[in-house]
Amino acid sequence: MATDMTNGNISKHLIKFAVPLILGNIFQLTYNAADSIIVGRFVGTDALAAVGTANPIMNIVIFFIVGICMGASVLMSEYFGAGNIKKFKREVSTTFIAGFIFTIIMIIICMILTKPILRLINTPEKILPDAAMFLRIIFFGLIFTFLYNIYSSTLRSIGDSKTPLIFLIISSILNVVMDIIFVVFFKWGVAGAGMATVVAEMLSSVFCIVYVYKKIPILHFKKNEFILDKFLLRKTINYSSATAMQQTCLYVGKFLVQGAVNPLGIEAIATFNAVNRVDDFAFTPQQSIAHGLTTFLAQNRGAKKKERVKKVFVEGMKIETIYWTILVVVVYFGAHNIMNLFVPDKGSKVIEFGVKYLELMAFFYLLPSWTNGIQGYFRGMGDFKVTLISTFLQISTRVIFSYLLAPRMEIVGIAVACLLGWIVMLAYEVPVCIKHRRAYNV
Template sequence: MTKDMTSGSIPKHLVTFAIPMILGNMFQLTYNAVDAIIVGHFVGTSSLAAVGAANPIMNIIIFFIVGICMGTSVLMSEYFGANDIGKLKREVSTSMIVGMIFTIFMSIACFFLAEPILVITQTPSEIIPEANIYLKVIFSGLIFTFLYNIYSSTLRSMGDSKTPIIFLMISSVLNIFLAILFVVVFKMGVKGAGIATVISQFVSCALCIVYVYIRMPILRFKRSEIVVDKTLLKDTINYSWVTALQQTCLYVGKLLIQGSVNRLGVNSIATFNAVTRIDDFVLTPEQSIAHATTTFVAQNRGAKKRERIRKGFYAGMIIEAIYWLIVAGPVYMGSGSLMKLFVPDSGAEVIGLGVIYLESMAIFYILPGMTNGLQGYFRGMGDLKITLASTFIQIVVRVMCSYLLAPNFGIAGIAFSCLIGWIAMLAYEIPAYFRHKKNLKLYLKRRN
């Protein structure tokens, strides 16, 4: 079901759009975390560390694909807000065809480069074989990742955040059962966890395709409509490339940070794998709120409704702050219990290191909420260079600080490197927002 955000209650639009995304992403994170929990408890700390070392590499590729889909969704939201359905369909067709070709080439390249990348990132030699197997399995299913994300981005651009999330929830539950089956019952180790994830991605992708064909006539294409529109291709590449670079920049930074953690030993690697999963649970809702802001702003940009853009941004930032107030206390007070989900009681050192990290991060989480809100606004306005530049600044500062602080402060140094990186990011974004706000009227005229 589509939703026009160019009229009606602004907070209601943002909340009702964000909540399904939050719930669905929580399910996705749950099945990602299930891999770590099952591997940690039933295979061992070494295998947990292998999955942890593989995750940043995997995320670089996956979120590059996600970035491509995010970029095209901004254009789709604009065309939908302007009620230009013909242009919307041509944009969907163009991004689908070009994206599939690109993803296939990327999947092949990553499959063969997995092990060399693990070596370059100074992954301990004893966990490279398992990490390599896990990555090869995940990379084999990248086409399903792309198809799910392009279909879900298209639906979200039209105001439907519920449907793709329902399919994601179904696949998440499936992944839990498959992970238990392959890892615990069939004793397939990290390879089994990877296979469970790929099968689940295929299911979410297939459900999206079937739903669009049956229930969304507006997105049902005739053979003559399946084209690459050369007039839209340039904007599609520009938007997709910048958002993909932004996502890649973020996860390349995380990969480099993983390198600083790898030097601290297997226990620290296992700790970092666990706490980053918890970070994801906290930060993903902030990102979902920002995505709601992006869709809202982009639709109203297409409709040229300046005042609703301003009010929508402010409402999004308030929701981000409220969310932080809700989540900070439970993370701080329950850090030990959260770590025990990933590591059995015998892993006392890993649990202790995780508590140190999480108690600091619980306080710091307000900052990424603010940066996400600002990024949601800039994406919706189509000013993606600001989002790329601010992410680049944050990552450079964060990586530098992690290598400076980790040798002396261990895992706590990684937490404080996040804090410094987010502060640097806000120092760039806030002045940029006020400049942008001042010129908003002229900006809209220029973009439209």
């Protein structure tokens, strides 16, 4: 169901839009979390390390695709908010055609380069075959990742964040069930975990497509409407490339950080895999609130409602900060129980390392809540360069200090490197944000 955000209560719109988005992203994260928990408990530490080593590489590719869809959705929101339905539909068709072709090319390249990339980050030979197998299965399913994300981004651009959530809940439950069947009962190990994820992603994309063509008339296309508009393609590439590069920059950084963790040994790799899952769950609501800001701002910018644009940033930052006050309590006091989800042995070094990391990060999570809010503002205002530059500064700082601190402080050094990266990011973003708001009188 489409939602016009150019009228009505700002906070209510933001929360109503963000909550389903938060839940949807959390359910999407259960794909990887279920893989890690089930693999760690029923296959072993080596398998958990293999999945953990593969994940940063997988995320670079997946979030490049997500970034393309996210950038295009800003244009969709702008045209929808302006009431220009013809241009809105042309943007959807252009993004779909170009994105589909690009994803096929990505699949071919990734399949070929799997093992060379794993060796580039010093993946131990002991876990290399499993990590490569897991990645190739995931890469094969990238077409379903694109289809789900383009349809869900389109629905969100018209204010419908509930429908993608429903499909993700269904597919996430199926993913966990298939993980148990493939890994626990069939004993297919890491390959079974990858297959469960791909099948679940396929189902969520099918659900989205069927729903759109049955329930959303505005997204029905006649044969002559399904075209590649060259003018819009250039504009979409301009928006999407910056967003995709920003998303990719973030995950290339995580990929490089993995290279700093790998020499610490298999237990450290397994720990890093587990705590990365927790980080993902912590960051997702922050990012979802920011995406709500982006859609809200883009619609109101298209409708030329400056007063609403002015107020929404403050409301969004308030919600981001309130979320962190809940998060810090849950993560700090629940660190032991969280790590026990991944590793049942309470005396394991993986748990010891993980608890140290999470107790620090619980407090550090405040900073990315603010950086996400600011990035949501700039995306909604159509200024993607700031988000790209700030992400590059953050991840560069994080990578440099990971390599400097990890040999001395082990996994704690990785947490401190994150903190330093976010400090540098805010040092750049805050003055630019103040200047931008003054210039646009918002």
